[in-house]
Amino acid sequence: MIQKDEQLQYPWDCVACNQQNNYYLKQCQYCGTLKEQFFQQMKFDYLQNYNKDFSEIIIIDFDCNQAEDRKEILELLICKLKLSESDYNVAFSKQLIIKPFLIPLIQNPEYCSITQEQADQGVGFQETFQYLSGDIFIFENREKAKIYLQQCQYCNLKCPIQKYIEVRSVFPNSNGQLTVNAMLKQLKIPYQSDCFSLAEVVKELLDRSYRFELKMLQTLKFPIPEEEDRLQGFDNIIILDFEATCIREQNKKYLQEIIEFPAQVYNVQERKVIKEFWRYLKPVENPILSDFCTELTGITQEQVDKGILLDQAIDEFIQFKQGLQRYCILTCGDYDLNLLKKEASRKGIAIQKELQFYINIKKVFPKSLRNPKQIKDPCMVEMLEQCGLDLQGRHHSGIDDVRNITRIVHYLINEKQFKFDERMISYTFKI
Template identity: 35%
Template sequence: MSNSSDFSDPVYKEISLTNGYINRMSRDELRAKLAEFKLDTRGVKDVLKKRLKNYYKKEKLMQKQPIAADNYYDYICIIDFEATCEEGNHPEFTHEIIEFPIVLLNTRTLEIEDTFQQYVKPEINLQLSDFCINLTGISQDLVDKADEFPKVLQRAVDWMKQKELGSKYSYSILTDGSWDMSKFLNIQCRVSRLKYPSFAKKWINIRKSYGNFYKVPRNQTKLSSMLEKLGMDYDGRPHSGLDDSKNIARIAIRMLQDGCELRVNERLHGGLLLTVSSSTPIEGAPVPQMPRFR
């Protein structure tokens, strides 16, 4: 354990005093100070405070002991599935994935390096509801021409392997909430008679990370609210899987810039959704493999 976590060190006293000073600043004072350090000045007051506190904290700790960048994921894969749905989904409705996007975020450059996107043909409800078409912008024609899920998953796995994820580079999956993995992928694997893929068993739920980092209640962590609080507009078409994933990536980039260490906080075990403790060491996901058929 490094001595940087010894809170009796005088540097933590300095950080605490600085935090108190920042808490008393007005929004205009915060923005002026952030501009002085060439930091982003967008966002609500609490976001600006957090950004400035983290900047000072990082500066103070860097003077004390440089932080090694080797213990963080090289890449984050943002995944936001679109699935079949009906207006007022009744509990027994089976959601099937109809769009599979991945946005590859390089955590060193903080840039989107590449994207993957495929539409998926449903196997149970072949006909999309009008509600689903209007919500997602995915037409009946697009899914009719698409391949079924196992072929699309194989392509996603091949794409991730080609990027050397899990072999040369460490990575983690990131989602907007728990549903993408614990519900949509879980249901889809049962429909397609596939075992659940091991590389998707742990992920970063950005809503949880955002709420904890910016001290925001969980009901204020919808995608639109997170963007708004950070002073950003939605870019693209809402409920397009790829556009949603890109916007989630923009939030992740801002959080990393603000000093948040996005880390795995949820996992699926025996079909159950579990929380991963923040004290668990950072460990990348395994090399993506196509799961076996059941």
């Protein structure tokens, strides 16, 4: 928990108790109110639309091709309704097959109505934007709106939709959890597998004089337009990469300990490394390194025997970064700081707030540089290749890995005008 006397770099005010909280916290540390409620209750500027009713509604639904935890829109359904004071009419209804971009092959083709040949001959996702001129967009639920936004991000496209209405949350007399099939059932609309079900729901609601209103709007941008102005980015990025004790066999009972603790500070304004930190640590739970560990990391038994303990390394690292302004730790994966958290917990060592927030460069590495056929997040070697950089030094040497990751950071900032900002933050604790 953040102490009251700490300076908050990115504060937000709780809507319930008006106390200030750190940007990274997901709920108020004083009363428990979710930060999401703060976002939802911030006021949009509706005055410009005050005398304007919706005249055109665009309903969007789709089916996805899914591989592991990533989804890509494969079949897109768009329906436009033109409204008048007394009636409405369907301006058009489009069913479009989208040519795969990230997931080239159809997964589980036996359950898919689209063949691989149809998918290969589909239209580009950007071509569907021409059908999106309207006053308001309607999605079935928030999850589908997010998938649509992610598709734009995957394709490096500016999302044409900024505000939308989620039918699930505004459906009359519901708890905000209904599926489309449940809505059809409540409205007594016969289910037909080939019908555009979400459009049928919306049209039936309009037939019953239901009104879609400005107050129902949600934003598709992160997290809200007003919040974009609060993002400042970082002056310094601390690149960190641990090496730990390990054995060849996979064994969940084996307790890993950090044995190499290297870091570099990259100053964004100066475009260079301004400080370096490098310590070997002495393991105490498994004090003898395995042959596999030495082969993998290049770290010898003599080096760790002369090393310092974890609590001393943390203290020296905290001292090392003293005086840095607006910084964030950056790692190549979620492993490093989660490993630190587990080991420190076992050994009764307190972990400062600064060692619980980080940016996982794998997650934020630009889509435009990724291999479109590669579904998983890229590893360090793949990121180097995609930046046109050679691997320098020894892979799995902590200090060499840090220096290589720093080169990736430098390339992204220098060559791609990439900005590391607060939206990218991950954290090792749960609230």
